[in-house]
Amino acid sequence: MQDVKKGQALELSKKLAAYSTALTYDELPAEVVEFTKLCILDYFGSAIAGSGKAPVRMIAELADEMGGKDQARLFTGGKSSVLNAAMVNGAASHIVELDDIHKGSIIHAATVVIPAALAIAEWKRLSGEDLITAVVAGYEVCFRIGEAVSPSHYYYWHNTATCGTFGSAIAAAKLLGLDEEQTIAALGNAGTQAAGLWEFIEDGAMSKQLHTAKASMNGVLAALLAQKGFTGPRKILEGDRGFFKAMSEEYDETRITEGLGQQFKIMENSFKIHASCRHTHHAVDMLIDIFKERKPSLEEIDSVKVESYQVALNITDDADPQTEYAAKFSLQFCSALALLKGSASLADFNEQSLWDEEVRALMKKVEVITEPGIDASYPKKWGAAVEVVFKGGDSVKMATEYPKGDPENAVTAQELYDKFIGMASDFPAEKRERIAKKLVDLEKVQNIEELMDNL
């Protein structure tokens, strides 16, 4: 058994490289193409919405200060080198906390893989088909590596950054047309640059944006060097002094190869359609449904009960949030907002809504509790139940096992389109619709440079 494992172990980078170099657009099922386009549309929304935030502006200022050739467009404005573009755009797309998430690998792949792919595709004037294929390969590789090291790696390491670097390298390698040996080198030098510690979360430092910025950039760097003949360790994952052993208490290398080439793991990706903590989404989904059905006024509502798993309450039981950010992590606030306004989008979280008198009044009627049955199913299911009792004495009860956006409770293309339009609300309507339309028909784009010129 150990020998079989060892036998496999000699081949991991080679197998990933063989998979990636062989993948073609033509073999992608139509549903994979459609889904991948939604991932890219969703990325654009996050990158546009995040581009004005302070940490992103600082990284963009740095890129401007350093300079670079006009190779790829920055979501913060202007063009710079592909490395700078991967860095700035990797920072921009993670900060509003609305980017996609893969539960199995705990990776937000879009913010690392897509900026890398976009930068190379724009620079080399490649097509929408090329971009889609590279994103599929990049997601596949980083999801597999993340699954192999989860959950132990995640304690210290920010998977999106560490494992994401491999995804960025694969997407860039694919678009640069690297051969198998060069792709192995790119993976090796991606892994030996992999970094990003969770320590920043202890004091809320800005490092989270630096992590995704650098992961995207470092993967591109590894691929660009590999193209020049720069070699990297061939066994970066399973080697005795490699990524698995150095950075994970436990790991399962079978996750790298099992079903490789037969599955499309990008299809397991989850989307966030609300701008609040993921642990509030189940309740928000249902309360928005009730809003749509009845549009209740504050006066009509007698009480709201939200039942969920313990972890959700640990993180989101906050009856009196004091900041916009804290409001996103308050189950009471998000529930009241959803039931009164029918929405919990980016535009709904601001200083004004934070102190909205009706929302604050309804929050006093919201009770949040742990329900043992729901708790027992966590984390496989992120479930919740809500009960809204009206003054007239009637009530509505609802329950869900998966927040909307999980593959088991998928959002529609229209919902993601609407989300994008909301995320890009700083753009004139014509501009954001033009970009969205291009992205919806991405496979028809002949030259990514032309797409990016719309920004």
Next chain:
Amino acid sequence: MQDVKKGQALELSKKLAAYSTALTYDELPAEVVEFTKLCILDYFGSAIAGSGKAPVRMIAELADEMGGKDQARLFTGGKSSVLNAAMVNGAASHIVELDDIHKGSIIHAATVVIPAALAIAEWKRLSGEDLITAVVAGYEVCFRIGEAVSPSHYYYWHNTATCGTFGSAIAAAKLLGLDEEQTIAALGNAGTQAAGLWEFIEDGAMSKQLHTAKASMNGVLAALLAQKGFTGPRKILEGDRGFFKAMSEEYDETRITEGLGQQFKIMENSFKIHASCRHTHHAVDMLIDIFKERKPSLEEIDSVKVESYQVALNITDDADPQTEYAAKFSLQFCSALALLKGSASLADFNEQSLWDEEVRALMKKVEVITEPGIDASYPKKWGAAVEVVFKGGDSVKMATEYPKGDPENAVTAQELYDKFIGMASDFPAEKRERIAKKLVDLEKVQNIEELMDNL
């Protein structure tokens, strides 16, 4: 006891930042200034000698392809952004394996700290005094961090790259004039970028140059962002999800603070004056002395015996090296070379010397063995004994406990000057002497830009 340790633990980055921001040129003892200038001179030799090697050229090509403002000079030619300069010059100075080494932390500090310091000092037109002070601070901080995590960290991680990133950040922060809070942020974001796995050594990949390149660049990046207000984790070293716990089986945080501000750890630095493996240096030192004394011909020599510790033989017992690189790791080759040519410098290792008939003939007379007494003192002392028996029947015996260049067996300034001249042999004599002279009088240089313009 645990509490005392915990109390200290809250303050590590703050203490390092307080030390670094307070350090001034005026308080450096004259011997520290003199020694630091030698470290910088030695760095220049390695960077010049390495600038033409293939992996370095590839990284320089990449920097050129990406572009960047003309802020700092590259040892490979031309100017680019400070980030690109730190990257290219960080790659250049490690590849000929003649750069300095600190035994306690297992760090080659020059190749990471000095390119970072040079790039900022040139860009900001700072003085030689500023540069010297920043290098002293950068060495101090990365040596302490390396000592705190050695030896366990070193099994997976390339200390020069991981711990070196902190040294680069400190040198850059010092030259940018960051305050204490900004310097804490720079340390935090240096640590969360720290990377570099030993896996590349398994197949001799080029990643070693990428490690030093990126460590130097990432430290500069952390400092530049900190200057813009970009925050980093305040407890990157000792925090629950920080550098020590994530990347080291064992660590000793007292090494960070013990004697901080009262010592100058740069004084513990070792220099390599021969271009061969460090485990051959003891014998080479003594055989060069015998050469100088007698200049023996091949015919006069009857036999050579070299006794040393077991580890030296494990790595360097090679009676028939087939490549220039292997020759540097052959104790037999290096011993014969030293005794016949009186030198084992960079210029002495090439295809011609590899197959030199006299050297090959003398190698057959060289016996290398482990001596139990010498072995027992390793690794505290890297000792050896040599005995050369001449045809006339007389013989010379010598023994040493430390190779030349260790602090316990220091090289002279003249020897390092001569080493530099040899390393810069591709430059016209006038040019290399001009540069060496500037470096010997570095504290008199008013503007580092002017120094770098000599390259």
